[in-house]
Amino acid sequence: MSEATSYRFEAMGDNKSLKKALLRQTERIKYDEMMAERESIVKQVRKAALKQLIAQDNAVYEKELHAQGKTFYVQRT
Template identity: 45%
Template sequence: MSVEKMSKDEEGLQRTLGLKKMIDRWQILHTRCLWQMMLNQRRNLYAILRMQHTMKQEVALANKQLLLVRQAALHQLFEKENRQYQKELHQMGKAFYVERL
């Protein structure tokens, strides 16, 4: 074998070894990526469950707040109607009986 052929073979061998190392690194990274995706899917499941639980709590609190707001609005409406009835009765010369303690 000539020196040129040996040097070309060595270069080819070096290239082949470099490609093999690159393929090995790619396979390791691919395995890690698959493992990470599997972990993320598990975490995502728990994250989704936590988010659903949080949303249920928020909806329950929003319903309570809505109930309080509606009760306050109804109370104001009753007070307004009561004042209006008192005004109308006063114009007719009548009044509500109010018990004083």
């Protein structure tokens, strides 16, 4: 779209409604970014909690195997 055409459409309407629409869009974008950041934090917390739980379970299994004189198989690379 050329500048003249886009200016014509911007100049035709009420500038207040255009500004309101732009303000609503800016607020929506900020809200979406905030929600995305919160979701990211929740995912990180869940991931850390799962890692801790797996490490605890692994330690328990290692103890039980050690009591039986056994161990986990670890493949060398």
